[in-house]
Amino acid sequence: MGKNMPKKEEIRVRIAPSPSGYLHIGTARTALFNYLFAKSQGGKFVLRIEDTDLERSDEKFTKEIIESLHWLGIDYDEGPDIDGPYGPYRQSERLETYKKYLEQLLKEDKAYYCFCTEEELETEREAMMKRGEPPVYSGRCANLNEAEIKKFLDEGRKPVIRFRMPAKKIIFEDMIKGVLEFDTKLIGDITIAKNLETPLYNFAVVIDDETMKISHVIRGEDHISNTPKQIAMILALGFPTPKYGHIPLTLAPDRTKLSKRHGATAIADYRAMGYLSEALLNFIVFMGWNPKTDQEFFTKNELIKHFSIANMNKAAAIFNIEKLNWLNGQYIRKMDLSELTEECIPHLEKTNLIGRVGDGEWKITATDEPIIFDQLKKIIALEQERLVKLNDLSELVSFLFKRELTYDKQLLIWKKMTAQDVINHLSETEKILAKTDKKDFEKEHLEEKIKKLIEEKKLGMGETLWPLRVALTGLKASPPPFDVAEILGKDKTLQRIANAKSLLEA
RNA sequence: GGCCCUAUCGUCUAGUCUGGUCUAGGACACCACGCUUUCAAUGUGGUAACCCGGGUUCGAAUCCCGGUGGGGCUACCA
Numbered sequence: 001m002g003k004n005m006p007k008k009e010e011i012r013v014r015i016a017p018s019p020s021g022y023l024h025i026g027t028a029r030t031a032l033f034n035y036l037f038a039k040s041q042g043g044k045f046v047l048r049i050e051d052t053d054l055e056r057s058d059e060k061f062t063k064e065i066i067e068s069l070h071w072l073g074i075d076y077d078e079g080p081d082i083d084g085p086y087g088p089y090r091q092s093e094r095l096e097t098y099k100k101y102l103e104q105l106l107k108e109d110k111a112y113y114c115f116c117t118e119e120e121l122e123t124e125r126e127a128m129m130k131r132g133e134p135p136v137y138s139g140r141c142a143n144l145n146e147a148e149i150k151k152f153l154d155e156g157r158k159p160v161i162r163f164r165m166p167a168k169k170i171i172f173e174d175m176i177k178g179v180l181e182f183d184t185k186l187i188g189d190i191t192i193a194k195n196l197e198t199p200l201y202n203f204a205v206v207i208d209d210e211t212m213k214i215s216h217v218i219r220g221e222d223h224i225s226n227t228p229k230q231i232a233m234i235l236a237l238g239f240p241t242p243k244y245g246h247i248p249l250t251l252a253p254d255r256t257k258l259s260k261r262h263g264a265t266a267i268a269d270y271r272a273m274g275y276l277s278e279a280l281l282n283f284i285v286f287m288g289w290n291p292k293t294d295q296e297f298f299t300k301n302e303l304i305k306h307f308s309i310a311n312m313n314k315a316a317a318i319f320n321i322e323k324l325n326w327l328n329g330q331y332i333r334k335m336d337l338s339e340l341t342e343e344c345i346p347h348l349e350k351t352n353l354i355g356r357v358g359d360g361e362w363k364i365t366a367t368d369e370p371i372i373f374d375q376l377k378k379i380i381a382l383e384q385e386r387l388v389k390l391n392d393l394s395e396l397v398s399f400l401f402k403r404e405l406t407y408d409k410q411l412l413i414w415k416k417m418t419a420q421d422v423i424n425h426l427s428e429t430e431k432i433l434a435k436t437d438k439k440d441f442e443k444e445h446l447e448e449k450i451k452k453l454i455e456e457k458k459l460g461m462g463e464t465l466w467p468l469r470v471a472l473t474g475l476k477a478s479p480p481p482f483d484v485a486e487i488l489g490k491d492k493t494l495q496r497i498a499n500a501k502s503l504l505e506a
Numbered sequence: 507g508g509c510c511c512u513a514u515c516g517u518c519u520a521g522u523c524u525g526g527u528c529u530a531g532g533a534c535a536c537c538a539c540g541c542u543u544u545c546a547a548u549g550u551g552g553u554a555a556c557c558c559g560g561g562u563u564c565g566a567a568u569c570c571c572g573g574u575g576g577g578g579c580u581a582c583c584a
Contacts, residue, residue, distance in 0.1 A: 128508090132508070317519090323535080333547080467543090
């Protein structure tokens with residue numbers, strides 16, 4: 001490499017959530033695309049916390065955002081908790097910087113103080129809309145003289161700072177949407193700060209993106225209309241313009257912006273429901289992007305390898321939970337059993353089926369019996385191919401943890417059997433099981449024995465297996481009886497069969 | 507109201523730039539069948555879409571124009 005080669009401009013992108021709520025699906029998706037864009041090109045991804053609105057910001061949300069991002073594996077290179085060369089990464093800690101540029105703009109007469117009250121502006125806007133005009137600021141305070149200013153100040157009015165919007169066409173090429181054109185006359189002089197110490201969004205973004213050397217601004221398309229405002233300020237400040245890419249929004253099934261009213265919208269909600277982060281990531285990326293092949297499963301590294309912003313869609317996508325569920329089930333099935341068990345244990349604890357008594361030791365809440373990891377693993381194996389999301393688990397396996405099963409005795413009866421038939425069939429299997437050694441109480445062995453019995457005595461599969469299964473589970477849908485018997489163990493298995501028989505006799 | 511974005515199965519989408527190979531492909535969901543003691547998983551098959559109207563062209567999902575639908579923005583929020 002020649003020493004005189006110009007250094008290639010570093011790719012730096014960011015997400016800039018405001019800590020006024022949990023990390024939202026939409027924000028996470030924007031973060032993912034930024035992350036993939038950066039990582040696929042050796043760039044840097046930064047997290048910036050936009051907490052200029054102190055009223056609505058809360059540190060607990062900053063923490064939560066960081067945690068959710070971490071859980072998803074969307075790792076940033078610089079952020080509030082990972083220092084870098086362009087920090088600090090919270091807007092509330094960058095006030096000096098904004099002030100400096102605010103003063104510059106004021107001094108150069110590219111911004112001015114506006115004394116209009118919110119009420120005055122409101123009525124003005126309404127009137128303009130009524131007349132079918134774009135609701136732009138009238139410019140009433142654009143050229144105030146000293147006496148007028150003094151008068152307003154004496155009235156006790158608190159001014160805001162407005163940017164003097166030059167009248168021009170602003171054209172930029174969006175990486176996703178193509179060439180976009182705006183007329184600033186329709187925008188007018190926008191407010192950029194409440195005062196020197198409290199900048200407003202559009203201004204703070206411009207300063208931060210420049211001072212953090214952001215090369216590409218990739219964000220939701222709800223920001224398209226902010227872009228000309230920001231470019232106008234960039235031009236006034238003499239900054240270089242970053243490249244823009246506006247990604248389509250994700251919508252709820254009713255085609256409106258995803259919100260609380262539609263149910264879960266926070267990443268943390270999905271985590272709590274037992275969605276796997278890999279599945280969620282895989283799902284989210286497919287709303288708006290696709291590899292142009294039939295491949296549907298992607299690891300994070302594969303995504304990095306295959307991602308291209310040119311493959312992004314232009315239209316909004318609707319959040320389809322059915323597909324997420326399917327994907328999550330697929331990921332669960334492919335998961336290593338020990339790992340899956342680790343993930344599942346907190347859900348069993350949360351529903352109080354088991355309680356932790358020590359390191360790697362639990363006890364069954366209903367019976368006080370101890371249970372170890374390997375036993376839990378067997379239980380998870382039972383449901384691995386049935387699970388859609390982890391918090392469905394407890395309901396599926398609770399029959400294993402109960403002291404006694406309660407169910408309708410009619411459930412024991414297979415098709416046209418009589419109660420006596422069922423008792424007889426249960427007795428046959430009971431005999432075989434009673435003769436089986438405790439250490440041979442293992443599903444393959446049991447299956448072999450019982451199927452042999454069925455064949456020899458011509459008992460019928462359904463007639464034998466259905467009552468047995470119900471006796472052991474109390475459920476009309478469950479895993480096979482052999483698997484259940486192994487987990488239950490000889491004593492409980494026999495006990496449950498006896499219970500079923502007495503239930504029928506009653 | 508104004509400005510902007512957008513439009514292929516119910517949903518996610520391929521195909522649109524470079525018109526014919528598209529009687530429009532894949533996936534989810536749904537339905538049927540097979541396997542099966544039940545559920546699940548799995549296998550096979552099926553239903554299902556180019557928003558509408560003009561134009562250009564031998565030929566349009568693809569190009570052009572006009573509608574319509576959906577979405578976003580229009581704050582002293584971000």
